[in-house]
Amino acid sequence: MNSKNTEKYWFKTTGFNDDTCTEKCMVKDNGTMIGSVKCRECDFCKVHEKPCEFTGNVSWIKCEKLKEAHG
Numbered sequence: 001m002n003s004k005n006t007e008k009y010w011f012k013t014t015g016f017n018d019d020t021c022t023e024k025c026m027v028k029d030n031g032t033m034i035g036s037v038k039c040r041e042c043d044f045c046k047v048h049e050k051p052c053e054f055t056g057n058v059s060w061i062k063c064e065k066l067k068e069a070h071g
Contacts, residue, residue: 006046006062009070011035019057027069034069035061044069 011034012022021033025042032038035058040048044065049058063069 006064006066008060008062009034009066010060013059017055017057018059019055023070025069026071027065034063035059039063 013035014020014022021035021039023034025032025034025039027044028038028042032042035048037056039045040058040061042063045061045063047062049060051058
C-alpha cells in the first residue's frame with residue numbers, strides 16, 4: 001500500500017502532555033501502543049508527524065495495517 005493512500009490516524013493519548021499512547025496494537029500483539037516509538041519503528045508505519053523538538057511526541061501516524069491494528 002502506498003503511504004499517499006493511507007490516511008492520517010490521530011491516535012488516542014492521555015497524560016500531562018498527552019504523552020502516553022493508550023491503544024494497543026492488535027497486529028503486533030506484544031504490548032506495542034499505537035503511536036509509540038515502537039509503533040513508529042514498525043515496518044507497517046509508513047509516515048508519522050515530525051516529532052516534537054522537546055518531547056519527541058507525535059499526534060498522528062500512517063499505517064498500512066491500521067484497520068487490523070486497532071480492531
